Amino acid sequence: MTDRSRPPETGDGRHFAPTRAPGRVKEVSSVSNPIVKDIRALAQKRHRDETGLFLAEGLKLVGDALDAGWEIQTLVIARAAAGHEFLEKTAARTVSLGGDVLEANAKVLEAITRRDNPQNAVGVFRRRLTPLAKLDVSGRNVIVALDRVRDPGNLGTVLRTADAAGATGVVLIGETVDPFSLETVRATMGSIFAVPLAKASEAEFLEWRKGFSGLVAGTHMEGAVDYREPRYGAQPTILLMGNEQAGLTPSLARICDVLVRIPQSGRADSLNLAVATGVMLFEARRGALTL
Numbered sequence: 001m002t003d004r005s006r007p008p009e010t011g012d013g014r015h016f017a018p019t020r021a022p023g024r025v026k027e028v029s030s031v032s033n034p035i036v037k038d039i040r041a042l043a044q045k046r047h048r049d050e051t052g053l054f055l056a057e058g059l060k061l062v063g064d065a066l067d068a069g070w071e072i073q074t075l076v077i078a079r080a081a082a083g084h085e086f087l088e089k090t091a092a093r094t095v096s097l098g099g100d101v102l103e104a105n106a107k108v109l110e111a112i113t114r115r116d117n118p119q120n121a122v123g124v125f126r127r128r129l130t131p132l133a134k135l136d137v138s139g140r141n142v143i144v145a146l147d148r149v150r151d152p153g154n155l156g157t158v159l160r161t162a163d164a165a166g167a168t169g170v171v172l173i174g175e176t177v178d179p180f181s182l183e184t185v186r187a188t189m190g191s192i193f194a195v196p197l198a199k200a201s202e203a204e205f206l207e208w209r210k211g212f213s214g215l216v217a218g219t220h221m222e223g224a225v226d227y228r229e230p231r232y233g234a235q236p237t238i239l240l241m242g243n244e245q246a247g248l249t250p251s252l253a254r255i256c257d258v259l260v261r262i263p264q265s266g267r268a269d270s271l272n273l274a275v276a277t278g279v280m281l282f283e284a285r286r287g288a289l290t291l
Helices: 034-043 045-051 059-067 085-096 106-113 152-165 182-188 202-209 250-254 273-290
Strands: 025-028 053-057 072-078 100-104 121-126 142-147 169-173 197-200 215-219 237-241 258-261
Touching: 025 034, 034 045, 034 053, 034 072, 034 100, 034 106, 034 121, 045 053, 053 059, 053 106, 053 182, 059 072, 059 085, 059 121, 072 085, 072 106, 085 100, 085 121, 100 106, 106 121, 142 152, 142 273, 152 169, 152 182, 152 273, 169 202, 197 202, 202 250, 215 273, 237 273
Parallel strands: 025 100, 072 100, 142 169, 142 237, 169 197, 215 237, 215 258
Antiparallel strands: 053 121, 072 121
């Protein structure tokens, strides 16, 4: 580690002021170290729920999270990567923000990430969810609501696509895959730190929908309207996407202003959830830009 006394920079010359007491730098070389054991346990949802913490693997993801103001508890870095400029700056930034830095060998990093050839940085962050009432549903904004999404790859891709399309939030309805699992966070490519994320039971979502005055468009196998027909940009919009296997529940289908379908020409009877959501998002974005 180098230059620990100087406040770390954001990359554009600005300095971060510490928000907590400065953290510490330690060396770890054993997977049986108690701190390493606690970090490894974050692979389990139960432990993530108990602690409110999760893992983000990769220097880019760690940097994205810090740039977005997420609270870091611990940064684990590869001892072999010492001297890497951005890694050193990120470590110094972590310490200044009150987080601890662990300099670890490859064996420890492999144990934490549960894969060979891990990246040279893993961050332990505090989870963050946005209350439904705090989502920005004004103007021409678009929110994606996912009913019981179960696949971490699908959810990660949806969050990444929502970020790219400029959506102002993603809502997870009912029993869903954990958005803070290592697999989901990897699949977001950092977008989990940029898109407001809310979770709600179906009953909570139905109640919140009563106060929403915009357009709710749901994709449905029985949808009678081509997905390109609604005037998405005329008002705030919720794109309601169903479960990968079962689609929308009857209760959620009933609260849609319109049920739409995405026409298909081949033999497949449905699209992958992430692909269908991407199609809907960019059509809604096109509508908002052309009105």
